Amino acid sequence: MPLSDFLDGLKDNPYFGAGFGLVGVGTALALARKGAQVGMVFFRRNYMITLEVPSRDKSYHWLLSWITKHARHTQHLSVETSYQAHESGRVHTQFDFHPSPGNHIIWYGRKWIRVERTREKQMVDLHTGTPWESVTFTALGRDRQIFFNILQEARELALKQEEGRTVMYTAMGGEWRPFGFPRRRRPLSSVVLERGVTDRIVQDVKDFIGNPRWYTDRGIPYRRGYLLYGPPGCGKSSFITALAGELGYSICLMSLSDRTLSDDRLNHLLSVAPQQSIILLEDVDAAFVNPLAFQGMGRLTFSGLLNSLDGVASSEARIVFMTTNYIERLDAALIRPGRVDLKQYIGHCSHYQLAQMFGRFYPETPHSDGDRFAQDALSVHPEISAAQVQGHFLLHKTDPQGAINNVREIKE
Ligand SMILES: Nc1ncnc2c1ncn2[C@@H]1O[C@H](COP(=O)(O)OP(=O)(O)OP(=O)(O)O)[C@@H](O)[C@H]1O
Numbered sequence: 001m002p003l004s005d006f007l008d009g010l011k012d013n014p015y016f017g018a019g020f021g022l023v024g025v026g027t028a029l030a031l032a033r034k035g036a037q038v039g040m041v042f043f044r045r046n047y048m049i050t051l052e053v054p055s056r057d058k059s060y061h062w063l064l065s066w067i068t069k070h071a072r073h074t075q076h077l078s079v080e081t082s083y084q085a086h087e088s089g090r091v092h093t094q095f096d097f098h099p100s101p102g103n104h105i106i107w108y109g110r111k112w113i114r115v116e117r118t119r120e121k122q123m124v125d126l127h128t129g130t131p132w133e134s135v136t137f138t139a140l141g142r143d144r145q146i147f148f149n150i151l152q153e154a155r156e157l158a159l160k161q162e163e164g165r166t167v168m169y170t171a172m173g174g175e176w177r178p179f180g181f182p183r184r185r186r187p188l189s190s191v192v193l194e195r196g197v198t199d200r201i202v203q204d205v206k207d208f209i210g211n212p213r214w215y216t217d218r219g220i221p222y223r224r225g226y227l228l229y230g231p232p233g234c235g236k237s238s239f240i241t242a243l244a245g246e247l248g249y250s251i252c253l254m255s256l257s258d259r260t261l262s263d264d265r266l267n268h269l270l271s272v273a274p275q276q277s278i279i280l281l282e283d284v285d286a287a288f289v290n291p292l293a294f295q296g297m298g299r300l301t302f303s304g305l306l307n308s309l310d311g312v313a314s315s316e317a318r319i320v321f322m323t324t325n326y327i328e329r330l331d332a333a334l335i336r337p338g339r340v341d342l343k344q345y346i347g348h349c350s351h352y353q354l355a356q357m358f359g360r361f362y363p364e365t366p367h368s369d370g371d372r373f374a375q376d377a378l379s380v381h382p383e384i385s386a387a388q389v390q391g392h393f394l395l396h397k398t399d400p401q402g403a404i405n406n407v408r409e410i411k412e
């Protein structure tokens with residue numbers, strides 16, 4: 001408080017002290033300071049309202065976007081760079097601007113609002129080692145409605161951005177942060193799996209989501225684990241993304257080969273995952289291929305992983321998807337029922353898939369063309385992934401006959 005600092009300064013001033021007698025002045029100053037403090041507290045209590053939102057709260061990120069939108073004139077931005085390395089080696093980075101820590105003044109609803117974003121240097125989240133953050137809104141007056149309005153507006157803004165889209169979260173420290181802009185939903189029908197496979201999984205997930213009573217009545221944790229396994233490029237990740245879109249769920253993406261992952265952090269992350277999301281653990285085999293590297297750096301242990309998976313339970317549906325190219329490398333304990341309830345092989349393209357993909361890509365062509373493509377392709381490449389086929393079609397975008405005639409050239 002500036003006033004009390006000032007008064008303290010006076011007290012320490014030798015001239016001042018000597019002239020007026022230290023004791024008397026000290027008492028008077030203390031009284032004055034007390035008075036100022038009480039006055040300030042009184043003022044705050046009665047004429048100012050504040051709202052503090054910690055970073056843990058779901059609305060925190062909505063509010064950050066809201067502030068960015070409203071504090072257009074603020075000069076102090078901080079950047080949040082998300083970084084994701086794809087299996088293909090492609091790297092995707094994205095910059096999101098946010099109001100930087102500090103004060104921002106926003107004119108809203110015919111009122112000045114002070115927004116303070118704080119990042120505690122001393123206070124660290126024990127689970128994660130990341131600094132504790134919060135935003136505090138302060139407005140003059142007593143009307144709380146203004147905060148409700150802001151929260152409402154921030155929520156609507158966020159939901160509008162997410163409408164018809166799938167939000168991807170990645171783990172940052174101990175939290176899940178939205179990664180990049182929400183993606184347009186991928187229709188399930190665009191991922192062509194072997195006959196019956198899509199239905200089998202979709203039906204299972206929907207039954208699960210629709211039946212919380214069944215689990216609670218039997219005292220079974222309300223969660224379900226899925227494992228998709230098979231060669232690269234056959235649609236495991238694409239299918240899960242499309243499934244999330246179909247369900248209106250978001251995806252919490254996590255790589256077990258992340259070197260900074262520890263047992264505690266994994267456990268914590270799984271327990272704070274946003275509602276209505278699929279937890280996606282990609283390449284679960286990768287984590288334990290090289291046990292030495294892992295014990296040294298990551299501190300993620302196999303038993304830690306099992307415990308975290310078992311601990312994933314909440315009053316609402318918890319869906320965990322795992323993918324791997326090498327199911328034979330997985331420990332039986334990881335994929336036993338309760339941790340993995342449904343396993344599905346996603347393999348190279350069958351005749352059925354090839355014909356379907358052809359038909360989807362070239363809707364104008366007769367069925368027989370799709371069959372011919374499938375037959376020719378399989379005779380040359382008995383093991384072909386959907387990703388290769390997709391690449392081939394892209395080379396013959398408008399030329400279905402070319403796609404058929406050149407099946408030999410499908411890239412290995
Ligand atoms: N069954 C499929 N139907 C349509 N497109 C597919 C299919 N499988 C793969 N693709 C396409 O191939 C590309 C790679 O697919 P995806 O990432 O889903 O493979 P994956 O099985 O997860 O591979 P990996 O094991 O390497 O992670 C994507 O662009 C996707 O659109």
Ligand SMILES: [Mg+2]
Pocket residue numbers: 087236237238282323
């Ligand atoms: Mg994948």
